[in-house]
Amino acid sequence: MFNKYPREKKDAMILIILFGIISLLGDIIYEGARSVNGPYLHILGANALIVGFVVGIAEFLGYIIRLVSGYFSDKTKAHWFFTIFGYGLLISVPILSFSNIWQVAAIFIILERIGKGLRSPARDTIVSYATKQVGTGLGFGISEFLDQIGAALGPLIFTFLFFSIKNVHKTANDYQQGYFLLWAPFIVLMIVLFISYLKVKNPELLEKKQEDQPSEIPKTFWIYCVFSFFTTIGFINFAIVGYHLKSNELFSDAKIPLLYTFAMIVDAIFGIIVGRIYDKIKLKFKNENSGLLVLIFIPVITALILPFVFSKNFLAIATGMFLWGIVMGSHETIMKSAIADLTSIKKRGTAYGIFNTIYGLALFFGTALSGFLYEISISVMIFTLMCLQVFAVMVFLRLKNEIQTGISSGS
Numbered sequence: 001m002f003n004k005y006p007r008e009k010k011d012a013m014i015l016i017i018l019f020g021i022i023s024l025l026g027d028i029i030y031e032g033a034r035s036v037n038g039p040y041l042h043i044l045g046a047n048a049l050i051v052g053f054v055v056g057i058a059e060f061l062g063y064i065i066r067l068v069s070g071y072f073s074d075k076t077k078a079h080w081f082f083t084i085f086g087y088g089l090l091i092s093v094p095i096l097s098f099s100n101i102w103q104v105a106a107i108f109i110i111l112e113r114i115g116k117g118l119r120s121p122a123r124d125t126i127v128s129y130a131t132k133q134v135g136t137g138l139g140f141g142i143s144e145f146l147d148q149i150g151a152a153l154g155p156l157i158f159t160f161l162f163f164s165i166k167n168v169h170k171t172a173n174d175y176q177q178g179y180f181l182l183w184a185p186f187i188v189l190m191i192v193l194f195i196s197y198l199k200v201k202n203p204e205l206l207e208k209k210q211e212d213q214p215s216e217i218p219k220t221f222w223i224y225c226v227f228s229f230f231t232t233i234g235f236i237n238f239a240i241v242g243y244h245l246k247s248n249e250l251f252s253d254a255k256i257p258l259l260y261t262f263a264m265i266v267d268a269i270f271g272i273i274v275g276r277i278y279d280k281i282k283l284k285f286k287n288e289n290s291g292l293l294v295l296i297f298i299p300v301i302t303a304l305i306l307p308f309v310f311s312k313n314f315l316a317i318a319t320g321m322f323l324w325g326i327v328m329g330s331h332e333t334i335m336k337s338a339i340a341d342l343t344s345i346k347k348r349g350t351a352y353g354i355f356n357t358i359y360g361l362a363l364f365f366g367t368a369l370s371g372f373l374y375e376i377s378i379s380v381m382i383f384t385l386m387c388l389q390v391f392a393v394m395v396f397l398r399l400k401n402e403i404q405t406g407i408s409s410g411s
Helices: 007-043 048-076 079-092 094-098 102-134 136-164 172-180 183-199 219-233 238-247 255-285 290-309 314-342 345-376 378-410
Strands: none
Touching (some): 007 094, 007 102, 048 079, 048 102, 079 094, 079 183, 094 102, 102 314, 219 290, 219 314, 219 345, 238 314, 238 345
16 A cells, blocks of 8 residues: 555555554553543542542653653664563553552552653654654654554443443452453554564664754753643643542443543544644744644643533533543644654654653643642632643743744744
8 A cells, every 4th residue: 555655655654554553552451441540549449639649650750761761762772672661561551450459559550651651752763753754743643543543442441341240330350350351452562563673673764864953952842841841730630530520420430431432532533633734834834843833722722621521511521521632632743743843863762751751740740739639629620720721821922932933034
């Protein structure tokens, strides 16, 4: 199907699709687990504060490790090593099927995020080389689309399992059956990953070096990081939403992962849409940074999510998760595309590591803050997170000014 493309573009598309399949399988595993981790910890005896802290610290460690793994993947050029080892740690998810107390489950949940932290900068760097052949927005959009198909399928495993179990109130054993089913996609993932390595051992050859690439990380990158930090703090984690739906008996155990699946489908579709918009804006202004102008809608929609998902109306909650999926798709696609466009080959793994560490800090503080404020007052939580989005808009205006200055100087 790729015969019409030049060899480099064909190899790039094959690599993007292979990594899309790997991400698809990975998301079946960890997104399936993430859709029920909140309710599962609740069944094992954890309260909202503990759930928020566990999820927050897991995300924090998973992202701060990227600072180290990104730097060393650049330094050693061992992108494949970090990618393979990081994916190998996904084994901690099916191992959750053997946990019986929340402290043990928490360790495995955290370990899974550490594995993601080890692999992400290296994996994104490998994929970024390929996306330069087809357009960064489109390339990462395709990757995100396949990724989110897995994110949709993963929760369905638990949905169908729970529907097949007759008892209304699910037990820890019922959840463990679902975790055990994730052994199959893990084994297939590792096989496809090694096939990808054997197919393209030197992915950096896919990207042509350009003389005008910045040798250092540019100022626009740092402003972008600040913007992402504040808008991400106010982006509610699904573990808190799932806990809310479970503790208030608004959704059954089976319907909570189904709702997450719905959001993942929206994420998958919108990832490609926003990726194409991102590329078109770059072409229109003939500037690699101009695609970031699409970011303005993220804090606006993120703020709108909150009153919907924490209502007690089914339609409102579904609307909130639709918006949640849009924002998630935008985070994943634009985030990876922007780093590829803002940085040179030599600094890309490091830049992915720095950005993802900042992003992880935001997830940690945001999730922990949400869990803490939820126990005090849902209204206070919503107001606080909305205020953070107002601040994010202010930072975006500074980012927009920087981008427009670059466009003007380049014209």
